[in-house]
Amino acid sequence: MAEKRKDLIKISSGEAEQPFRWSAGADGSKFLTEIRDHKRFMGIKCPKCGKVYVPIRRVCGPCYVEMEELVPVSDEGSIVTYTVVQFGFVDPSTGKQKPVPYCYAVIHLDGSDSYILHFVDETDPEKLKIGARVKAVFEDDDKRTGSLLDIKHFALLDQTG
Amino acid sequence: MEPVAIVGVGMTEIMDNHLASNYADLVFEASQKALADAGMTIDQVDNVITISNDFFDGRTISSMAVMDACGSYDKNVSTVEGDGTFGAFYALMRVLSGSYETCLVCAHHKGSEGVMSLITNAMFDPIYERSLGIDAITSAALQARVYMERYGVSEEECALVSVKNHGNAFKNQVAQLPLKLTVEEVMASPYISDPLKLLDCSPVSDGASALILASKSRARQITEKPVWVKGVAHCCDAFHLGDRDLSSTRALEEAARKAYAMAGISDPGREIDVVELYDAFSYMELMWLEGLGFCERGEGGKLTSSGETAMDGRLPVNPSGGCLSGNPVVVAGLNRIIECALQVRGDAGEHQVEGVRTAIAHGINGPCGQSHCVWIMGGEA
Numbered sequence A: 001m002a003e004k005r006k007d008l009i010k011i012s013s014g015e016a017e018q019p020f021r022w023s024a025g026a027d028g029s030k031f032l033t034e035i036r037d038h039k040r041f042m043g044i045k046c047p048k049c050g051k052v053y054v055p056i057r058r059v060c061g062p063c064y065v066e067m068e069e070l071v072p073v074s075d076e077g078s079i080v081t082y083t084v085v086q087f088g089f090v091d092p093s094t095g096k097q098k099p100v101p102y103c104y105a106v107i108h109l110d111g112s113d114s115y116i117l118h119f120v121d122e123t124d125p126e127k128l129k130i131g132a133r134v135k136a137v138f139e140d141d142d143k144r145t146g147s148l149l150d151i152k153h154f155a156l157l158d159q160t161g
Numbered sequence B: 001m002e003p004v005a006i007v008g009v010g011m012t013e014i015m016d017n018h019l020a021s022n023y024a025d026l027v028f029e030a031s032q033k034a035l036a037d038a039g040m041t042i043d044q045v046d047n048v049i050t051i052s053n054d055f056f057d058g059r060t061i062s063s064m065a066v067m068d069a070c071g072s073y074d075k076n077v078s079t080v081e082g083d084g085t086f087g088a089f090y091a092l093m094r095v096l097s098g099s100y101e102t103c104l105v106c107a108h109h110k111g112s113e114g115v116m117s118l119i120t121n122a123m124f125d126p127i128y129e130r131s132l133g134i135d136a137i138t139s140a141a142l143q144a145r146v147y148m149e150r151y152g153v154s155e156e157e158c159a160l161v162s163v164k165n166h167g168n169a170f171k172n173q174v175a176q177l178p179l180k181l182t183v184e185e186v187m188a189s190p191y192i193s194d195p196l197k198l199l200d201c202s203p204v205s206d207g208a209s210a211l212i213l214a215s216k217s218r219a220r221q222i223t224e225k226p227v228w229v230k231g232v233a234h235c236c237d238a239f240h241l242g243d244r245d246l247s248s249t250r251a252l253e254e255a256a257r258k259a260y261a262m263a264g265i266s267d268p269g270r271e272i273d274v275v276e277l278y279d280a281f282s283y284m285e286l287m288w289l290e291g292l293g294f295c296e297r298g299e300g301g302k303l304t305s306s307g308e309t310a311m312d313g314r315l316p317v318n319p320s321g322g323c324l325s326g327n328p329v330v331v332a333g334l335n336r337i338i339e340c341a342l343q344v345r346g347d348a349g350e351h352q353v354e355g356v357r358t359a360i361a362h363g364i365n366g367p368c369g370q371s372h373c374v375w376i377m378g379g380e381a
């Protein structure tokens, strides 16, 4: 560690912040509205390669063509990869530290060809595995605002049945 | 490609906190060292490229704040926001354009001044990813797990990279974190975001570095030991993590393929003598070795366990200690190039690898190695 020196001054940025208001665009707005109003996922299909993207976006990157065809995608899927996080993250939108541990996963929704990232409501290493089935758990009807956090998390589906 | 050479290099010490220096001070130190190394004055520098990241610096157009420090006063100065390997690529293009004979490249970073997880969170999409709190470490953990599971790579094999690179750092004067470790000690370090443990992760670092590129005719006038750029290429994968197969190294494979073709290399395992690659996390060294074609996919752990990538192995990888032993982001890739240049010159000091003729440097940009830049350097034009 560097020696503490009293002769050197540091200037703090204090409470300064840089607020932004990002447009989700027409496509992103459609995707988020579907979740907010109907608790369902919508994807978009590339007319050239046929790949279904979630979330909705305008362009298929590999083909560089515009997409228009909306296709419903399941709220169930499987875990592509995951991690159990052991350090607290200060959520910039709330300023609050997220309690640890918690689980992030890359999730493959049934009926889509790309993945989304979200929380999984499980941190037990015995239960988590790549390929495990999950289902989206949405916020209550009066709490959904049109953001990705309208999905509370994904829950592991019971595989015993 | 017309031959272009690296004719001067300079690095500050990499530290956890350069308390007595602001980032302009660090740039001044690095650029002075590079000029001294080349035996040049600032008047002989035709143009300047700075490399920085505004979020890390906590100010906009952070490059302008180092104008005086990098000697770009009254010169054409331009900036790359991204890793040093990509900044140096831009500098190379400028020399190749024929408009400039020499270009000074400076990179700076002070990780000690901000909050790393907040800043790296900001590289993700604000609508779909950022609000989840994902950052450089947690996204890397997602990649590590899917890579390790797909190819059956063990945590011990990753830990060995950390043992090797922290050990190499003892011989590098500028390294931040030389550590004498055992695989057991790495394995016993706490999980940060599993499967990544504390000692699988590079530290938060401060540092700056600089190098000077020159055209063929100028290079020969400047130095008796020019290091020639033999091949260079970069390639980018999709931005959204969900659009990528995180266990794949397709962007690196493509960058390497192009760079090897340019350099006339058909068998990298035989023709490359030393590798400096971007090991921000231990598993990355294994993945990038595979992507660079030094072994089959999933065999990076075996290559490391065999001792081939050790300092005294057939293909020393990160003899400097790599990013695991000091990771000033964006500077780190430029340091990989500089370390290779020193190896080719025979000037790497205590961590010099014997008989280096051809070296490969590698840098990454974006989460989980979204884009890769590969440099091949040698002693002959």
Ligand SMILES: [Zn+2]
Residues within 6 Å of the ligand: A046, A047, A048, A049, A050, A051, A060, A061, A062, A063, A064
């Ligand atoms: Zn397509």
